Amino acid sequence: MNREQFLKQLGMVAVATCAGCGMYACSSETEPAPANADFTLDLTESANAALNNVGGSVTKNGIIVARFSTTEFVAVSVACTHQGTPVTYRNAQKDFYCSNHGSRFSTAGAVIEGPANRPLKQYNTELTGNQLRVFS
Numbered sequence: 001m002n003r004e005q006f007l008k009q010l011g012m013v014a015v016a017t018c019a020g021c022g023m024y025a026c027s028s029e030t031e032p033a034p035a036n037a038d039f040t041l042d043l044t045e046s047a048n049a050a051l052n053n054v055g056g057s058v059t060k061n062g063i064i065v066a067r068f069s070t071t072e073f074v075a076v077s078v079a080c081t082h083q084g085t086p087v088t089y090r091n092a093q094k095d096f097y098c099s100n101h102g103s104r105f106s107t108a109g110a111v112i113e114g115p116a117n118r119p120l121k122q123y124n125t126e127l128t129g130n131q132l133r134v135f136s
């Protein structure tokens with residue numbers, strides 16, 4: 001490889017690197033928590049089967065719903081308030097966790113550990129038979 005070929009390849013790497021930066025910036029923007037919510041999860045449907053077990057969770061419409069105990073559910077916005085990565089529910093810790101940079105949130109959505117510094121939005125839940133309503 002001569003000097004000219006080397007510089008051309010270097011230029012392609014720089015362009016590819018910059019394009020990657022741009023894509024990362026777009027994907028890291030914080031998604032807003034849904035301002036209003038009102039939907040029902042049918043716990044007899046296979047898509048919602050995880051909610052039949054304590055510690056299970058389902059994400060729908062930008063909201064993660066988790067079964068906290070045999071009788072209690074919690075629902076919060078799924079997008080981490082740091083950079084928008086979806087959080088997961090951890091029943092052993094009773095928290096919502098963001099694997100991207102390690103933020104932790106309480107079941108009420110409050111920040112336990114940063115770098116996130118804003119809470120997740122909490123939603124109401126109401127179980128009637130096998131129908132779990134999630135609403136603001």
Ligand code: FES
Nearest residue numbers: 080082083098101
């Ligand atoms: S995106 Fe969640 S901690 Fe950074």
